[in-house]
Amino acid sequence: MKGAILFDSTKCIGCEACVAACKEKNNLPAMIDPKLTAYTWTVVEQRNKAFIRRLCMHCESPTCASVCPVEAFRKEPSGPVIYDASRCIGCRYCIMACPFDVPKYQWDRAVPIVQKCTMCADRIAAGKEPACATVCPTGATIFGDRDQLIGEARARLEAAPKAYVPKIYGLEEVGGTSVLMLSSVPFLSLGIRPDLPLTPLPTLTWKALSKVPDIVVVGGALLYGIWWITHRRIRVQEALDQEAAKQG
Amino acid sequence: MRKDEEAMNSRRWPEMTFWRLVFLVLAATGTVVGVLRFTRGLGATTNLSDQFPWGLWIGFDVLCGVGLAAGGFAITAAVYIFNLKRFSPIIRPTVLTAFLGYVFVILALLFDLGQPHRIWHALVMWNPRSVMFEVAWCVMLYTTVLALEFSPIVFERLNLERPRRIVRAISVPLVIVGVILSTLHQSSLGSLYLIVPEKLHPLWYSPLLPVFFFVSAIAAGLAMVIVESALCQRAFNHHLKMDLLEPLGRAMVVVLSVYGILRLQDLARRGALFGLRRPGYEGSMFLLEMGLGVLLPIILLAIPRVRARQPGLVTGAFLAILGFVMHRLNVSVTGMERAAGVAYFPSWMEIALSLALVAAGFAMFGLAVRYLPIFPEAPHRASGVEAPAWLLARPASMVAGGSPEPPGQPSAPAGME
């Protein structure tokens, strides 16, 4: 099963049970930050008379995993994008590159690591649901197989088209995410960018990186060729000079 | 002269000049900041945040430091691959600048990385799909190449003839590898920003970012050779080799023009010039960067009368360097601020550390010139003798069998040998 989360903003009452459960499950400090930080991995914001959850979107083709030079992020087949703190060197490229601004840093620590929602990968591995889905009292956050949740989302949009903006956020954004969202108000008004490219962002850098072997081979041959030509010219000139000196 | 020498020898401490005082202040402040950075963390010493994770230490120390040391690959390529031997006298100081520049970048990284003691992880933990991984490897390898290119100077000073010969024998392949590595990572620094099309301002974001970074690095490298020669002239009382530097100025006109045309054409093609009309300071920063840093140096250096005289040449080069630094900072800071939602300005500690590292680079350069045979016409003090004859001779042919010309013709001393 490819685990995914469906968040339906129309069902969310802003009770923050998910926030509390996440804090407990991950042994995070009880202080709740208004935005995502290294110590608060999910928040509920009230905007435009609706509630929106912010958490890691667990992209199908995660940008963080692509940019990390030491492969500290990994997309599990079971759905979550997890982080291996033992590999991290602290370059913070993931923080810079994530289109959803999810990874956060422990700026206050002398030996800091990156922190973000893990979709409770260990709970999923043990056959349980992520903590947030377990405690949500309204079913705004539910966990399941990604394709099934997409089907569920489509069914809700069909059953009550007037209650929703006709969009499953995360279906296609940056190649699709494992956190899908439904909303009754425009996503932009909830602080969620609707203009992200539909192709995964890593394809943009791969276009440049895939040319590296070509540059090495062609460049090497070209430079050697130039050296050979210019050098030969000097040798020829020197040989001619020597001959002229002999005859002269 | 004798009296001064006696006075100098009898003095206990080195003479305190203004610049030495500046260096001491910067070094002391930098040390304190460095200790604070490692004991209190990045949050306490920088103005970086989750919204703005990369600041001055990346935007200036790394992005500019690597580019400003690009003169190394440009000049070594000119001499060893394009066989433009007349540039040989400036190879040694250029390679020294490049080597010190890359050491400076690596030191700056050790402060910026969250866990710098793990910097070796990239050697064994690979992610070939990451631009950062490629940058890390290319910088590591190129610094090794630079160290190798620099080693003959040290071997010569230590009279280690055999190692010097070994390195000299592989000089051409070394330079070729160096040029390729340079091309790769100069452009990769631009590629780093390809992944944020939704964050970087359209005046700077482009699929051609790697090309922009590479071409501007060439121009900046050449400009650095000119400016560094001018600084050496002031510091060590050298004669400025206008006959060598003026062609570099001419080359800069070409490179900067290509760069300018590439940028403008790319902006026009993407319909991004409207970005100038948007409200905000990005438009002004763009105009400043292109006008002061690209257009003005092109104009100045294109005029032969200006280019042929030292003030004009150095001003043009300096403006080009300014434009280069502005471009890097605009990409990494200005262009990212709007999307980040915060305005970033480095903390005094970030500025102090960067200045301290730059000062240390200058100091190391001065020490190298004093104790190593960097400049052919300025005999290094430690030996107390004139530069060795072979240094002033014509270069031996690269192919075995060529014999060096008799000494006495100081027109094209050997560079890397």
Added chain:
Amino acid sequence: MAWLTGAVLALGGHAAAQQLRLPPDLAYTKAEGSPGKVVFSHQFHVAVSEKCTTCHVKLFRMLQPTRQVTHAEMEAGKSCGACHNGQMAFGPTDAAGCSRCHVGEGRSSRVPAQTRGWPRATRPRPHTSERRSS
């Protein structure tokens, strides 16, 4: 004012109309010297605050709830005592007696089901969850 409060609650989201899937009533085990076990009802307490974070996680765990609370803890302001201290809500030494919480054998704890209609000023406020200001 009560009708206005109710109207606002009904407008803001579908909370009033929705069925909340709350945890079942929790039975706190009877300890030494206790007059009876205590049954905690979420159904009743969610009317106290619109946010679960008022009590969770600072005062009570969610995923692995503790099963025992002592009066000593309550008097120190922990767990139930954060509100049930005689000021915010009735305390352990309240005149109404122990049966407001403790269920003796054969008796259920009937407590007023609604706080709607109470004057707003006497409603306990969500002060106990520490929240950083934006």
